[in-house]
Structure formats: structure tokens, C-alpha cells
Amino acid sequence: MTESNRELVILGVGSAPFDALLEILEERNTVTPAQLKLVVGDEAEADPQVFANRSIPVVPLKDFVFTPEQVVLLLTGGDAAMAAMAKAEEAGAWVVDAAGISRGDESVALIHPLLNAEALQAVERRVVAVPGAAAAMVAEALFPLRSQLKSVEVVLNQPVSALGKSCVDATAAQTARLFNGQEPDVDETTGQRLAFNHLSSAEALLESGHSVSELALVLELRRLLGDSIAFDTTINTASVFHGQLANLSVQLEAPVELATVRGLLANGARLEMRERPSAQDAVGSENTLVGRLRSGLLGPAWINFCAASDNLRKDIAINCVQFVHLLLKTH
Template identity: 80%
Template sequence: MTESTRELVIVGVGSAPFDALLEILEERKTVTPAELKLVIADESEADPQVFANRSIAVQPIKDFAFSADQVLLLLTSDDTAKAALNKAEDAGAWVVDAAGITRGDETVALIHPLLNAAQLQSVERKVVAVPAAGAAMLAEALFPLKSRLQSVEVVLNQPVSALGKSCVDATAAQTARLFNGQEPEVDETTGQRLAFNHLSSAEALLESGHSFGELALVLELRRLLGDDIGLDATINTASVFHGQLANISVQLDDDADLETVRGLLRNGARLQMRERPSAQDAVGSENTLVGRLRSGLIKPGQFNFCAVSDNLRKDVAINCVQIVHLLLKNH
């Protein structure tokens, strides 16, 4: 099989990370226009998409034939994506799940391209999952401290784009109505107003009081950092379109000191130290920005800091493109 025969198939045209993904694929020349295929539901319609100055047709799934020469990238978790996953795996193609369809399936490797890409060499199935944006950023920020971590508590402030394209559109419409002195409609997905609001949870709560997203975040961090680390997470939603911010409290070995922690974070892969990082600083960046590092006031070995990143471009699009590149070239 030659490199020229490999194709990238994407399900998720119009999803929140789709535009950023096409930009990264074009910037890095991961695939040519002839090697890019776009698939949608049979009953849907979508205009051709522009990629590298070429028009790429969007094909209904019923008309698409999967093959072992392809890598399928899933950006949505709808029925079309699930059907595409089954068809692609049956055909022997690689599948990259960036939508959480396979979350909780231990036969599917969870791959962060910076932290454990070597696992692609020994996966059980040709289906791999990409961490959700929050887990991807937090794993990068915590990985330099991994050998000394005892426990981690996280409060993740996610933007509305983490909830999907429909929530971005709803926030924009609500903002326009508020600026015009009109009462906005409540968002159907969350049951709450998104514009000029801060949600304690955008999801319904489970019996434990956690949301599904919070437990999923803990699960993915355990798979990336190890089961021996105590983890707890809170996810709320801020009324911003893009860019996520997490406040992180870690418990390290009692002999850890502030300058050691600072040095470890400064040398972390794709980490950049800032005194007071903001989500706006991170949007468009390919780095996770960390800062506000300080000793905790409760007990020795506790340190607090924050991390921010571009949740769509960096933590979904770039991570997906890096994994796709490895699969197209080496597997």
C-alpha cells in the first residue's frame, strides 16, 4: 500500500471543531484534496466544502464505501457517526473517535498525541479515542507532575463551544436579543440561558450530584495519568464562545517546593508559563498556558495553578490531526 492511496474520511461537517480541523489539515498538508472525503447522514444536505482551494463534495453515508486504506475521523456522536464507525471497522479502516462514542470501552485505546502515542503500536483494535478537550488540556498540564501526584481537584470553566455548534449559535442569538432589549429564548440543549450567564452545570445531574461530563473527565484523566491518583472534577460553563480555563489544586509529596513545581511545569511539553493567563490569550495558540502558581494554604505539598487553552483548535483539531498523520503515514 502506498501513501498516495490513503484517505481521510470525516463525519461531522458543520460541527464545532470542523472548521478548525480543516484549517490545521491544510496548514500541515496532512492530506491533499483528493485524499479528503466528507460523509453526512442520508437525509441531510450540505454544501461542498472548500479545502486547499478545492471544492470537496459531501457524500451521504449510504453511497460511501469504506476500505482498509482509510482513516475515519468522527467529530459527532449521532447515529450516522455510529454507523460509520461500524462500517469502517468492518472494512479494516482505522477509526479515530473524537466525539466520545466509545467512551468507557476499555478495548479502545485513549490516545493523547503528546503523552502516549506509542500505544498505537500495540492497540487491541483499530479504533482509538481522542480525549475530550478538557481532559486533553488537563492531562498536558498535569503530566510533568505525574510522578509526584497524590491527588488532583479541578474546576473546569468550559466555553459554550464545548457544548456544540448549536449552543454557539444559540448564545450569539441570545446576545443579539439582549443587546436589542429583548428577552432571549432559553437554550433547548441546557434548559438555561447561555448568553451573559455562568452555569453551575450544563448537564442534568446524576444521583451522586455529579454530571456525566465530570465523571467522564475523571475517567479520561485516570486513563492518561494512572489509577493511583485521587481525582475529582467540577465542570461549569462560562458565557464565552471559545477558550477553556481550569483552576487546579494538586497534592504532591510533602517535600515538594514551589520552585521545583514551577520548573517542572515550565519544561512540560506544549506548556507555556504566564503570570495571569486568560482564555483570550490562549485562543489561536497551540500551547496550554499555565500560571497563577502558588502554594496552597491547607497543608504542605498542596499547590494551586490554572491552565487555559483553545478548546477547539488545540485540544481537538490539532490533537486529531497529529493522530491522523501518524495513522496515515505509519500504520
């Protein structure tokens, strides 16, 4: 099988990370226009998409034929994604779940291309998952300290793009109405106003008081960093379109000099030290920005710092492209 025979199939045209993904694929020459196939659910419609100055048709799932030479990337969930996963796996294609539809299935390896790509060599199935944007960023920020971690509390401020493109569009429309002195409509997805607001939770709460996304973040962090680490998470939604920021309160197994922690973080892969990181600074960057490093007040083994990143371009699009490149080249 030659590389030119390989194809990348994407389900998720119009999803929040889709445009960024096409940009990265083109910038890095990961695939040619002839190798790119776009699929949409049978009930959906999508116009042809431009990639590398070529028009790429969007094919309904019912009319698409999967083959072993393909890598199938799922950017959105739902029935169409579940059907595509089943058909692609049956055909012998590689499936990359970037929408969390296989979350909780221990037979599907969770792989961050920067942190544990070697796990690909021991997968049980040709279905693998990449972590969500929040887990990808937080895991990168904590990875240099992983051997010393005892517990971590994550307070994530996610942007509205983490909720999907419809919420981005709703926020834009609400902002326009507010600037024109009109009362905006409440967002149907969250049941709350998104523009000029800060939500304690964008989701319904479980009996425990957590949201599904908070528990999913704990699950993914434990799979990436180790089951021995205790995690707690809170996910707020800030009224910004793109860029996420997490405040991390970390308990180490034993006290460590702050200068040592700073050195470990400064040398971490794809980490960039900043005095005061912001989500705005992170948008467009290919690094996770870390900073505000300080000793915690809960005890000598506690440290606090924050991390910020571009949730769509870096934590979804770039991670997916790196993983797809690996599969197309070597698998």
C-alpha cells in the same frame, strides 16, 4: 500501500471543531483535496466544503464505501457515528473517535498524541480514541508532575463551544437580542440562558450530583495519567464562545519546593508559563498556558495553579491532525 493511496474520511461537517480542523489540515499539508472525503448521516444535508481551494462533496453515509486504506475521523456522536464506526472497522479502516462515543470501552485505547502515542503499538483494535478537549488540556498541564500526584481537584470553566455549534449559535442570537433590549429565548439544549450567564452545570445531574461530563473527565484523566491518582471534577459553563480555563488544586505525594514545580511545568511539552493566564490569551495558541502557581493552604504538599487553552483549535483540531498524520504515515 503508498501514502498517496491513503484517505482521510471525516464525519462531522458543521460540528464545532470542523472549521478549525480543515484549517490545520490545510496549513500542515496533511492530506491533499483528493485524499479528503467528507461524510454526513443519511438524514442530514450539507453543502460541499472548500479545502485547499477545491470543492469537496459531502456524501451520505449510505452511499459511502469504506476501505482498509482509510483513516476515519469521527467528530460527532449519534447513530450515524456508531454506524460509521462499525462499517469502517469491518472494512479494516482505522477509526479515530474524537466524539467520545467509545468512552468506557476498554478495548479502545485512549491516546493523546503528545503524551502516550507509543500506546498505538499495542492496540487491540483499529479503533482508537483521542481525549476530549478538557481532558487533553488538563492532562498536558499535569503530565510533568504525574509521578508525584496523589489527588487533583479540577474546576473547569468551559466555553459554550464545548456544548456544540448549536449552543454557539444560540449564544450569539441571545446576545443580539439582549443588546437590542429584547428578552432572549432559553437555550433548548441546556434549558438555561447562555448569553451573559455562568452555569453551574449545562447538563442534567446524576444521582451523585455529578454530570456525565464530569465523570467522563475523571475517567479520561485516570486513563491518561494513572489509576492511582484520585480526581474530582466540576465543570461550569462560562458565557464565552471559545477558550477554556481550569483551576487545579493538586496534592503531591510529598512536599516539593514551588521553584521545582515551576521548573517542571516550564519544561513541559506544549506548556507556556504566564503570570495570569486567560482563556482569551489562549485562543489561537498552540500551547496550554499555565500560571498562577502558588502553595495551597490545605497543607505543605498542596499546590494550586491554572491552565487555559483553545478548546477547538488546539485540544481537538491539532490533536486530531497530529494523530491522523501518524496513522497515515506509519500505519
